[in-house]
Amino acid sequence: MTVLLTLLGIVLFAVGLLVSIAWHELGHLSTAKLFGIRVPQYMVGFGPTLWSKRKGETEYGIKAIPAGGYIRMIGMFPPGKDGRVEARSTSPWRSMIEDAREASFEELQPGDEKRLFYTRKPWKRVIVMFAGPFMNLILAVLLFFGSAMAVGFETQTTKVAGVTNCVIDQSEKRDTCKPGDRPSPAKAAGLLEGDRIVAFNGERVSDWNTLSERIRATTGPATVTVQRGGEERELRATLLENRVPKKDADGNVVQPVQYVTAGYLGFESGREVVPLTFGESASRMTDQLQAGAEAVLALPGKIPDLWDATFGDGERKQDSPVGVVGAARISGELMNIDAPPQTILVFFLQLVVMFNVSLFLFNMLPLLPLDGGHIAGALWESVRRHTARIFKRPDPGPFDVAKLMPVAYVVAGVFVCFTLLVLAADIVNPVKLT
Known part of the structure; x- marks a missing residue:
């Protein structure tokens, strides 16, 4: 019975994870379509495609690895000086830039010239990129208030x-x-x-x-x-x-x-x-957002302890970073604790709430390839254009976010290494619910 309950908890968390990711990408998709940007793909997960269906101009699908998701928008980066892809060079950094630029034009079709992401005004691009994390925040707030006020x-x-x-x-x-x-x-x-x-x-x-x-x-x-x-x-x-x-x-x-x-x-x-009142729920939700922001900023300082807990004889602290595997284990443990069903339900919903709060805060970091990096690029373009208009200078044009791709690769590499470290810690020295 214990094994079945543990598996049930893991499956429920996996479902909550997929719903959270799909909800995040729906924010990007709906606002992109609202502003006339063509979106060829909407995918939940990474890796091999398990199921997909084309509806209109967009292919909707689920992939094998439930560790994220994406939508593919046409023209994420502006073209090079040649109107599309700049000449290649032996520089690996230049290759990264042009590979990213080329990928953003891969599925360009006749009539797409006015449906490119980079051609939209900066404020529209900010809305499209912010909509994903914002959907996670909305889901977190709804689940938190619902569980806090209905159950407590x-x-x-x-x-x-x-x-x-x-x-x-x-x-x-x-x-x-x-x-x-x-x-x-x-x-x-x-x-x-x-x-x-x-x-x-x-x-x-x-x-x-x-x-x-x-x-x-x-x-x-x-x-x-x-x-x-x-x-x-x-x-x-x-x-x-x-x-x-x-x-x-x-x-x-x-x-x-x-x-x-x-x-x-x-x-x-x-x-x-x-049960909490609306005011008590709002206060506690605010505290959770603040604690989440502090936890994200404190992540670099937790790496030494996490490394020692994984490869040394250090203790895995209760406030240690936890990945998808660790969260799934905690969800499995939840189903076996000696507590009323409503308490277990609230604990589980709070786990999903914390995951969505983390997605919101993490994606708002102003770093590529995160949503916050694209938001920062659009805001910088807006500042440049407004400054040029005030001083009556020529319009500098779109800010070429593709030039930041080398930085994006470095950031992505750091995130991958950190994710692997957390994964190893969750396996060999997991955080225990009790």
């Missing part, structure tokens, strides 16, 4: 899951009481498992972070109002000082764990699946 996330609540018997310095990391340990204030006050704390010192509380902050800020006598058996009861407790983990402004335990002295009641909070 498992979170700590004010419900009591257990009461500790004594006050234990939490830096000692022990569960059993020793002779001489003081009785916990919660035990002495009569707090019971299953109680839900609804007020502290007369002030209503509805979430764990608020209650935790008030408890930590209090020592001495306090009142704890609980809901028990359908009615509210007021308990009196005397809170004591104890060493507890330090928390940040969001209520999360600081990593690596540090300990501070604070007020202590002595109970374990319960965990429940709680």
